[in-house]
Amino acid sequence: MVETDDVYRRLQEHLDRLPQRFPATGSGVELRILARLFSADEARLVLELSALPEPVATIHRRVRASYTPAALLEALERLAARGLVHRVVSKGVAKFLLSGFVVGFYERQLPTLTPDLERDILQYFDEALAVALPLRKTPQMRTVPVNVSVVPDREVATYDDIRAYVRQSRGPFAVMDCICRLGRSLVGHTCEHTTRMQTCLTFGKAAEGMVQSGAAHFIERDEMLRLLDEADADGLVLQPENTQAPLFICCCCGDCCGVLASAKRMPVPADYFGTNFYAVVSPDACEGCGTCLTRCRMDAVTIEDGRAVVARSHCIGCGLCVTTCPSEAMTLARTDRPRVPPKNTPALYVQLYRDRYGTLGLAKALGKHVLGRKV
Numbered sequence: 001m002v003e004t005d006d007v008y009r010r011l012q013e014h015l016d017r018l019p020q021r022f023p024a025t026g027s028g029v030e031l032r033i034l035a036r037l038f039s040a041d042e043a044r045l046v047l048e049l050s051a052l053p054e055p056v057a058t059i060h061r062r063v064r065a066s067y068t069p070a071a072l073l074e075a076l077e078r079l080a081a082r083g084l085v086h087r088v089v090s091k092g093v094a095k096f097l098l099s100g101f102v103v104g105f106y107e108r109q110l111p112t113l114t115p116d117l118e119r120d121i122l123q124y125f126d127e128a129l130a131v132a133l134p135l136r137k138t139p140q141m142r143t144v145p146v147n148v149s150v151v152p153d154r155e156v157a158t159y160d161d162i163r164a165y166v167r168q169s170r171g172p173f174a175v176m177d178c179i180c181r182l183g184r185s186l187v188g189h190t191c192e193h194t195t196r197m198q199t200c201l202t203f204g205k206a207a208e209g210m211v212q213s214g215a216a217h218f219i220e221r222d223e224m225l226r227l228l229d230e231a232d233a234d235g236l237v238l239q240p241e242n243t244q245a246p247l248f249i250c251c252c253c254g255d256c257c258g259v260l261a262s263a264k265r266m267p268v269p270a271d272y273f274g275t276n277f278y279a280v281v282s283p284d285a286c287e288g289c290g291t292c293l294t295r296c297r298m299d300a301v302t303i304e305d306g307r308a309v310v311a312r313s314h315c316i317g318c319g320l321c322v323t324t325c326p327s328e329a330m331t332l333a334r335t336d337r338p339r340v341p342p343k344n345t346p347a348l349y350v351q352l353y354r355d356r357y358g359t360l361g362l363a364k365a366l367g368k369h370v371l372g373r374k375v
Contacts, residue, residue, distance in 0.1 A: 008034045011043045018051055019352030020100035020140060025127040033120050037084060037105070045075060046085060046098065050375045051353070051365070053088050053095035058372045083108020083213065102129075102258070103140050103241075103248075107179045107200075110215045118183040121258075129262035137355040140348070141250065141259065142242040142274030142341060145319035146232040151277065151332045159244040159341055160276055166224050173224045174207035176200045176216035180256040192255050193297075194234040199251035201227060206247035227251070235295050237318045242274045245344050254297030268313045269298055276338040277317030279310045285329035292321035292330055 080087035240246035300314035
């Protein structure tokens with residue numbers, strides 16, 4: 001048992017070196033999570049994987065005493081099929097790399113999630129996300145308005161106008177269950193905001209991969225746009241991947257989403273979300289009806305002296321308060337320094353790595369990668 005526990009601790013430390021942290025906790029619940037997902041032999045193999053994609057031949061030089069090339073490929077394909085490592089194809093060659101926890105191998109457990117694993121996940125979120133979130137300069141996800149028409153100035157970049165992005169995307173499109181909402185239902189929790197389970201939307205290669213894994217099914221463009229309308233009606237926050245060309249959009253409620261719930265425990269939750277907007281109240285128009293209060297998922301709105309007040313420290317610019325304000329007293333304003341997200345997923349992860357290790361650390365990692373050494 002000592003040796004097995006050590007394998008999982010080493011794997012936790014290996015994963016924690018990724019840009020998206022996987023920190024240790026006082027309870028050690030992270031070791032239980034890893035033991036539920038990886039056998040000890042699988043954990044030893046994943047310890048030999050890098051943060052950057054490598055062909056089987058490169059990985060085999062590290063594990064040749066334990067695997068033939070064919071056996072190694074088979075083992076890596078099994079792990080990738082279960083969503084525990086990433087598999088990418090470059091110029092017809094399959095390459096493998098580490099997968100982070102969130103966003104990563106947790107979401108890929110959708111088809112096999114169990115109540116026991118979910119209870120461990122919830123405990124881990126409670127203990128670790130509050131530690132990991134403040135360490136991120138660049139978030140993996142950003143918040144966009146539920147409807148661009150809530151912004152008075154219509155000149156909004158496509159990456160802030162998610163409907164325009166859907167209309168321009170080549171697809172394909174897919175939808176699957178929300179891992180957070182499904183997980184909470186497995187332990188007896190009923191979402192306070194929506195009865196919809198299928199609110200996780202994916203694009204392009206991500207859509208193809210999730211459909212191939214059995215977790216998602218393809219939908220047409222019009223269906224994707226309809227699901228965004230339903231998200232607004234149910235009061236769900238739109239959180240796409242933090243890129244100009246996102247591969248996914250999470251439609252998040254306030255009581256199931258681990259990211260929203262963890263951020264709300266921070267002194268200034270808005271600091272941990274990539275957003276270019278915030279809500280503004282017109283005191284003269286506000287009737288103090290409280291509709292915005294019930295729509296806000298970040299506890300950013302209060303009613304004071306019969307008028308709504310928005311706390312900038314908590315507002316993440318989702319626009320949910322704007323779309324249902326009966327007196328049209330709520331609008332979205334742009335932040336003073338709008339942020340342009342990274343161009344695509346590879347650019348996002350380069351930025352995340354640079355944030356954590358600096359430009360020199362990034363250069364060293366790329367140098368090791370070129371030499372075939374583990375990053």
